[in-house]
Amino acid sequence: MARPRIVIIGAGFGGLSAAHGLAGAAADVTVIDRRNYHLFQPLLYQVATAGLSPAQIAQPIRSILRRAPNVNVLLDKVLGIDKERRTVTVEDREVPYDYLVVATGARHSYFGHDAWESVAPGLKNIDDAIGIRRRILMAFEHAEAATAPEQRQRFLTFVVIGAGPTGVEMAGAIAELAHVALRHDFRSINPRDARIVLVEAGPRVLPAFPEVLSEAARRSLDRLHVEVRLGTPVSQCDGEGVTIGDHRLQAATVVWAAGVMASGAAQWLGADKDGAGRVKIGPDLSLPGHPKIFVLGDTALALDGDGRPLPGVAPVAKQQGAYVARLLRARLAGLPAPPPFRYRNFGTLATIGRRAAVADFGWIKLDGTLAWLLWGLVHISFLIGFRNRLVVMLDWLWSYVTFQSGARLITGSDSQ
């Protein structure tokens, strides 16, 4: 009998964790991804703010899976899925499957204002991060060269839209870049004059965290001189700046961290989805009516015990990937299926800046230096590959000691 073919689309946290769980199984596994690297997305904002290099938070998928001879990696772009013929269509051929795992993640959502993307880029992959890094660093260069004071101020104004973890981390990191790392680098401007504005339509920062931690994060942002504007959505974004409610703010650099939308997998699958594009799945993460198709991570709408959607964070995707691998192994071996998926929440963390973070473990809530140390520890230990761990640790130590931030390179073509 031919070995069953398992196709995994997407090598993010979910897909990779499924692939790891299937290493050595009696099946031929193919991982398809548009990019050749797995990205440690929680640290991507540090690439965008010139704290880390891309190679420090990304690893080639092939390298990660090199020791799993039954796992094949295909660098290609998925165009569609044929559920009847059980094939995945990529750019120049069709890949047949017996079991399918869809873990394609999410992308930015501009809530219908797609034209804003070119002026307010979001942060999902390394090219995004390098582009934002170029914009931020070029803004300081333009400010240094500017002659009119209002132009200079516009170049020194940075707006981050959305105060979830990514927005808070971005705003904090830009503030540290301007107020600390760059402070001696310019002659005509003082980078400390930079204004960093964090805009949030809701009533508080980090809305998914308990209120006491939102307040702690708010205080940390104040200490970093980040201006926080709550309760009013952005009504306009253009090349000159943003409009918040009816207040106009001239700003050369705008970063979008306000919303994500599941990738187009629901459409490929012709499946039911929620307002954020997430595919509705059953308790074993399979597509209803299709027990051999699984959807997980940010692409899926999975519910917790109380019927609330699970958050779009790495631990959910990783646990789901491991679950699907376990389930498939049981099925291939003719063993009973494991009980329905249940997310074990070990706590959530968000960082604001140097020695400032918040941590929510349910039974205990932390903020300040202790939360930050914990955050650093957790992120370093989760980074894939010993080399990365070591280099990131050294980089952090070095930045911490010298207040110098490496990787401040402006590369690529200037799209501004």
Place this chain on the structure above:
Amino acid sequence: MARPRIVIIGAGFGGLSAAHGLAGAAADVTVIDRRNYHLFQPLLYQVATAGLSPAQIAQPIRSILRRAPNVNVLLDKVLGIDKERRTVTVEDREVPYDYLVVATGARHSYFGHDAWESVAPGLKNIDDAIGIRRRILMAFEHAEAATAPEQRQRFLTFVVIGAGPTGVEMAGAIAELAHVALRHDFRSINPRDARIVLVEAGPRVLPAFPEVLSEAARRSLDRLHVEVRLGTPVSQCDGEGVTIGDHRLQAATVVWAAGVMASGAAQWLGADKDGAGRVKIGPDLSLPGHPKIFVLGDTALALDGDGRPLPGVAPVAKQQGAYVARLLRARLAGLPAPPPFRYRNFGTLATIGRRAAVADFGWIKLDGTLAWLLWGLVHISFLIGFRNRLVVMLDWLWSYVTFQSGARLITGSDSQ
């Protein structure tokens, strides 16, 4: 009396060394560069072959010069020089100077075949290196996905044109990538089947080195399974491959390392130049008839004591930059000018691969492991910035121990 204004165009080895030498001098110094980083060009081929990350061999110019308050950095593109009005024209204004130092380096020369540039890119800056890295890594991906054997072989064939130090280093590094670093990463292809062909029109590799070292380099290339083709120039380069003399070679990846041409400074200055575009300068590196304009590094044609042109290498540029700074300091202080510039050759080095290099000190010639250790030592110790030195050293150690090469990321848009 107003402080004299010194403008330095270019922050390569020459320009930066002049700026360093003028730190604290009684003059306002402006360094103009199109890019925000100084590049340690001798290691650029390692970025192109996925051994190092860009940030490990580049540093922001502002960071390097932050402790020199009389030195100003301007990120801008020079469009021309007006010798009469003594101004440098950049994109949106004019920068006046009293003294001018031109150190704009060199770019690739395709000997009249400019159309070859798009299929056989050269290696001068980080964007070039990232583009070549993408082409090399994508070639393996395409080979893995290819179904026809002749297509697969074409993707696994890499041609490096020109066997000077850069060409030899590139060919050796691609061979190591294919034969060692990637060997476990693929399932359909064996990266060890990759063919790496080094083409040189002249009769030997490393033509600028003594013959005995050319032979040693040739033996090292043989050990790395690099095919060396001497004595025949490339007559055609296109999207499918190259023609060497009348021999056709199908190859998806071609890298140009055959020739450089001085940047357009001679034209800006309306100056005499040689066939390679280098500006003819006097014994004090000044432009004949213009004692306040200096040209140095790869942009200049400087002669040694025997009337032979100095090579386009970093030590020449650095010594020339330091000389011009010394000369200007003397002039500003009303002291006698230093004697004419004289290049002190401390030796030349080229590396072929792991534990293979050649070194020529005139009085002694080395090859093999000892030359390689020396090469590593010299390059690490010359890298600007302690952080880079430490990280590069760790990276090398790590690659050496594990035969793993980091930084294998495919980023940017695919221009193939």
